[in-house]
Amino acid sequence: xxxxxxxxxxxxxxxxxxxxxxxxxxxxxxxxxxxxxxxxxxxxxxxxxxxxxxxxxxxxxxxxxxxxxxxxxxxxxxxxxxxxxxxxxxxxxxxxxxxxxxxxxxxxxxxxxxxxxxxxxxxxxxxxxxxxxxxxxxxxxxxxxxxxxxxxxxxxxxxxxxxxxxxxxxxxxxxxxxxxxxxxxxxxxxxxxxxxxxxxxxxxxxxxxxxxxxxxxxxxxxxxxxxxxxxxxxxxxxxxxxxxxxxxxxxxxxxxxxxxxxxxxxxx
Amino acid sequence: xxxxxxxxxxxxxxxxxxxxxxxxxxxxxxxxxxxxxxxxxxxxxxxxxxxxxxxxxxxxxxxxxxxxxxxxxxxxxxxxxxxxxxxxxxxxxxxxxxxxxxxxxxxxxxxxxxxxxxxxxxxxxxxxxxxxxxxxxxxxxxxxxxxxxxxxxxxxxxxxxxxxxxxxxxxxxxxxxxxxxxxxxxxxxxxxxxxxxxxxxxxxxxxxxxxxxxxxxxxxxxxxxxxxxxxxxxxxxxxxxxxxxxxxxxxxxxxxxxxxxxxxxxxxxxxxxxxxxxxxxxxxxxxxxxxxxxxxxxxxxxxxxxxxxxxxxxxxxxxxxxxxxxxxxxxxxxxxxxxxxxxxxxxxxxxxxxxxxxxxxxxxxxxxxxxxxxxxxxxxxxxxxxxxxxxxxxxxxxxxxxxxxx
Numbered sequence: 001x002x003x004x005x006x007x008x009x010x011x012x013x014x015x016x017x018x019x020x021x022x023x024x025x026x027x028x029x030x031x032x033x034x035x036x037x038x039x040x041x042x043x044x045x046x047x048x049x050x051x052x053x054x055x056x057x058x059x060x061x062x063x064x065x066x067x068x069x070x071x072x073x074x075x076x077x078x079x080x081x082x083x084x085x086x087x088x089x090x091x092x093x094x095x096x097x098x099x100x101x102x103x104x105x106x107x108x109x110x111x112x113x114x115x116x117x118x119x120x121x122x123x124x125x126x127x128x129x130x131x132x133x134x135x136x137x138x139x140x141x142x143x144x145x146x147x148x149x150x151x152x153x154x155x156x157x158x159x160x161x162x163x164x165x166x167x168x169x170x171x172x173x174x175x176x177x178x179x180x181x182x183x184x185x186x187x188x189x190x191x192x193x194x195x196x197x198x199x200x201x202x203x204x205x206x207x208x209x210x211x212x213x214x215x216x217x218x219x220x221x222x223x224x225x226x227x228x229x230x231x232x233x234x235x236x237x238x239x240x241x242x243x244x245x246x247x248x249x250x251x252x253x254x255x256x257x258x259x260x261x262x263x264x265x266x267x268x
Numbered sequence: 269x270x271x272x273x274x275x276x277x278x279x280x281x282x283x284x285x286x287x288x289x290x291x292x293x294x295x296x297x298x299x300x301x302x303x304x305x306x307x308x309x310x311x312x313x314x315x316x317x318x319x320x321x322x323x324x325x326x327x328x329x330x331x332x333x334x335x336x337x338x339x340x341x342x343x344x345x346x347x348x349x350x351x352x353x354x355x356x357x358x359x360x361x362x363x364x365x366x367x368x369x370x371x372x373x374x375x376x377x378x379x380x381x382x383x384x385x386x387x388x389x390x391x392x393x394x395x396x397x398x399x400x401x402x403x404x405x406x407x408x409x410x411x412x413x414x415x416x417x418x419x420x421x422x423x424x425x426x427x428x429x430x431x432x433x434x435x436x437x438x439x440x441x442x443x444x445x446x447x448x449x450x451x452x453x454x455x456x457x458x459x460x461x462x463x464x465x466x467x468x469x470x471x472x473x474x475x476x477x478x479x480x481x482x483x484x485x486x487x488x489x490x491x492x493x494x495x496x497x498x499x500x501x502x503x504x505x506x507x508x509x510x511x512x513x514x515x516x517x518x519x520x521x522x523x524x525x526x527x528x529x530x531x532x533x534x535x536x537x538x539x540x541x542x543x544x545x546x547x548x549x550x551x552x553x554x555x556x557x558x559x560x561x562x563x564x565x566x567x568x569x570x571x572x573x574x575x576x577x578x579x580x581x582x583x584x585x586x587x588x589x590x591x592x593x594x595x596x597x598x599x600x601x602x603x604x605x606x607x608x609x610x611x612x613x614x615x616x617x618x619x620x621x622x623x624x625x626x627x628x629x630x631x632x633x634x635x636x637x638x639x640x641x642x643x644x645x646x647x648x649x650x651x652x653x654x655x656x657x658x659x660x661x662x663x664x665x666x667x668x669x670x671x672x673x674x
Contacts (some may be wrong), residue, residue: 042558051325051626051629052625052626071623071624071628072625073623074623089628111639112608154605155641
């Protein structure tokens with residue numbers, strides 16, 4: 001096992017030089033520091049020189065903050081349960097895969113399938129996200145996962161979405177520029193997607209309906225939720241809450257509970 | 269289609285130790301193929317160790333059944349000769365191929381490609397390189413009225429070697445470039461071929477996780493004909509129809525792997541049919557019909573024509589490829605981006621990679637990184653028409669001039 005170069009600073013912040021550290025060793029080290037007997041006073045772990053190590057912060061049992069400098073590998077925060085991750089850089093594919101609770105903050109862009117099968121918690125992304133973000137997100141009672149994306153998204157946003165909320169502020173779009181994604185909400189059967197900024201009808205999947213503020217299906221709770229998202233976004237990345245909320249929003253909802261029912265059984 | 273020999277699954281009794289160390293029988297394979305490309309568009313040459321370091325960082329995307337590199341600008345002292353990298357499975361085959369080369373070419377120099385003993389590669393074959401010039405007179409081909417096209421002549425001879433001489437396979441056949449590939453992890457293949465001893469202005473690299481065909485030396489990436497090279501992550505489901513179409517144009521697939529068709533398609537579309545990269549990309553990853561319907565009239569006509577003429581070269585299935593030729597590097601994904609690609613620039617250098625981390629590892633100071641849309645080609649081109657060649661003398665590279673050879 002490579003030397004982790006871990007040393008404790010200020011008592012409760014631990015810094016790790018992750019250069020050259022294999023992903024299994026890095027995650028074992030995180031587990032040791034978060035959950036082991038020697039790490040009980042650790043509140044925050046700062047990872048330096050991260051270069052593609054996968055599954056960071058998976059399988060930790062105690063709330064703890066992990067600050068990442070560099071580029072974390074795929075499936076960052078997979079199955080994460082109650083931790084807080086801050087990435088100073090871009091993230092790769094699969095952030096928050098089946099994440100259960102906690103918060104991820106990405107000061108950059110994030111890759112494909114972010115929030116895949118996510119069950120709870122929140123992911124904030126300063127810039128844009130890749131393909132199939134929020135694919136098959138779910139929710140149950142008070143567990144409602146949320147993705148808050150500052151820029152735009154690429155194709156198949158919210159594909160087969162089964163619950164949760166996706167908010168895309170489109171702050172990186174030029175005047176009059178439409179969102180980049182096509183097939184938005186294809187196969188979606190629950191949850192909601194909020195888009196700020198223009199989008200054409202053909203960019204939407206066949207299984208979603210559109211609601212605009214002022215229409216019957218748009219409730220004050222929608223604004224409350226968006227305000228919370230904007231406040232969270234501004235807290236992490238700066239900007240103006242009111243300016244974000246002044247934008248033109250639409251909400252996409254699932255028109256059918258089982259859009260592909262007839263494909264898989266004779267009974268619809 | 270492929271069997272995963274490295275990872276037998278299911279069935280069988282598990283030992284007590286394994287039950288303890290792996291209680292859930294979790295033999296998850298997280299591999300997925302890795303791609304990396306780097307081009308200095310100013311023509312400055314850099315060591316292959318850079319791409320070897322980058323591709324090694326994506327070790328877990330491969331499973332040790334293939335790794336390879338393509339470099340451009342490697343042989344400045346022979347830059348006007350075609351360089352054949354050829355794999356032989358037996359000594360006798362080498363003599364047969366050398367006879368063939370002497371009959372069809374003017375051979376300036378031939379030598380075994382230097383390798384490092386003790387590198388962790390399995391069953392390395394014999395691999396030589398030859399610097400040759402086209403000598404059609406020897407074949408009685410070509411005349412003042414009907415000059416032969418050199419590149420076509422090369423392609424035909426490559427196909428003759430691949431199909432007509434058993435146990436010999438041409439890894440690459442372009443000018444001032446070469447392919448180094450084999451069975452092993454890419455870092456081990458780099459070690460074996462002493463990749464760090466070479467300098468080029470463009471490099472591509474591949475770590476393989478074979479899913480449909482066997483892991484053998486010829487089946488490792490890059491695939492190449494002339495100076496075209498292709499590294500690929502994904503699966504060309506349309507291999508059968510692509511292959512039949514290419515056979516009609518004289519390209520015979522012999523490497524037992526789908527990626528081979530991409531190299532031949534690139535040669536057919538961009539060299540022989542002279543399509544610009546942007547249109548060739550639209551042949552391989554065409555826009556959807558509904559997207560074509562929404563296009564302005566003139567663009568729609570082009571898109572329709574391409575689909576009608578080149579329908580058989582549509583690459584179906586998930587793919588990301590890095591296609592390279594002298595002076596040009598192209599990254600392309602399938603139109604719904606079922607495989608990853610990240611691009612970045614730093615000064616004159618363009619990087620393409622399966623993962624951003626690999627780029628940042630070798631170049632922490634990037635001007636820009638971005639994730640291209642599916643089907644959108646990312647193109648790097650040399651700023652000068654000819655690569656800027658610095659005086660070459662790297663360890664391990666023979667510095668030979670034409671005079672010395674005659």
